[in-house]
Amino acid sequence: MDLAARLMRALTDPDFMLEDKDRHPDLSQVSDEELGSLLVTAYRVDASATHAMTMVRFAVEDAAGERQPRYTPDACRRMFEALVEKCEERGWVDLTLGLGALERCTGPLPDVSEPARTLVGFWLEKDTVRQPYALLAVAGLAGDGTLRAAVERLSRDVGPIVADEIAVSAGLAPAERALLSEIDRDHRFVSPLAHAWRRSAENPAYVTFARRALEAAADRTDAIRAGEIPYRADKAFTDREITSLGQALRVALLRDEPWLPELFERLLPGVALAPTAAKTLPSQALLYEVVRAAQDFPTPELVTAIRTMRRTVRHAGVPK
Incomplete structure (x- = not known):
């Protein structure tokens, strides 16, 4: 029985006895396809599993995190079945x-x-x-x-x-x-890996949406400033709109789109300054999301716009 077969047995048979050499297995001996099948099986191991099963599960998951497993058609099908099982449980x-x-x-x-x-x-x-x-x-x-x-x-x-x-x-x-x-992103304060943004930035339909979304956001803040939309502190955008706009902005920043500087001139004051003398903001949440996007993919124009906004914002807590 080779290593992959022994580990598969250990993941599925609670009575299977691991050999000493398999307690810390060298998973470099396992092919990417074998690792994919092991990972699907390991995903089904739950809290009631034996110590040996849990040890193998962690070893397989660690190896999968360092490599890119591949999956047979059967392993793909079993992965979806496992997801259904876990969704019913959790x-x-x-x-x-x-x-x-x-x-x-x-x-x-x-x-x-x-x-x-x-x-x-x-x-x-x-x-x-x-x-x-x-x-x-x-x-x-x-x-x-x-x-x-x-x-x-x-x-x-x-x-x-x-x-x-x-x-x-x-x-x-x-x-x-x-x-x-x-x-x-389950939480907009956490950005995914840069490669994911790059792949999205190569999608023409999403790039077109990104510009349309950001211009719609600037149009909305213009309308609030003009009194066409009633002003409510930090209510210019829904929570999900803030997430979507943050993602659209990252795509546009990554591409260094030429229309961004003019957009910053409208959008940043629009989210940072109330149309009245109030110290509140039309959207403090979007302002912070813009700054996070700038940290992910900084451009000189956006950095300058943020510094300018920092000097003019009325809310004392925002610059801090």
Whole structure:
């Protein structure tokens, strides 16, 4: 029995006795495809597992974090089935695990429409939908009806900028939707890896949306300043719009789009200065998101605009 077979047995048979050499296995001896199959099985190991099973699970997960596993069609199918099981147990799973398995599938893509439909059903029942881009990608695997249901749910009560983004994302090819899922953030204070932004910045449809979204944001703050929209402190944008705008800005910054400097001249004062003498801001949250985007992908123009805004903002806590 080779190492991969012994580790698979250890993950599935609680009575299997690990050899001493397998307690700290050298997983460089395992192929990327074998590692993918082991990872799917390890994902199903839960808190009730034996010590040996848990040890192997951690070893496999550590190896997968350092390498890029590949998946047979059967392993892809089993990954989606495992996601359904874990979602039933925990109420949430990382959908990108399934999408990543399909992206690195070594053969014909399996039919995962049934588990995909089940996963989307779980998500759409929740008050707050996490991983919206991954959800759209998984919904697309389940068929047009499921995709339409996901679009309707994700576009509800989130503001027109997000509704536009969801429509754009749903219109992408399946592979492009899967790529976009890499910039999914459960929390807007945490940015994904730079490579995910670069891949999104190469997507023409998303780039077009990014400009449209940022210009719509500047138009809204102009309207607040002109009194066309009632001023309410920090209510210029919904929470999801702030996340979407932060992502759109990062894509535009990464591309160093030539229209950005003029946009900064409108948007930053628009979010930082109330149309009255109030010290509150139209959107303190978006202002902070812009600064975080500048930390991720700084440009001289945005740095200058932030420094100018810092001198003019009335809220004493903002510069700190």
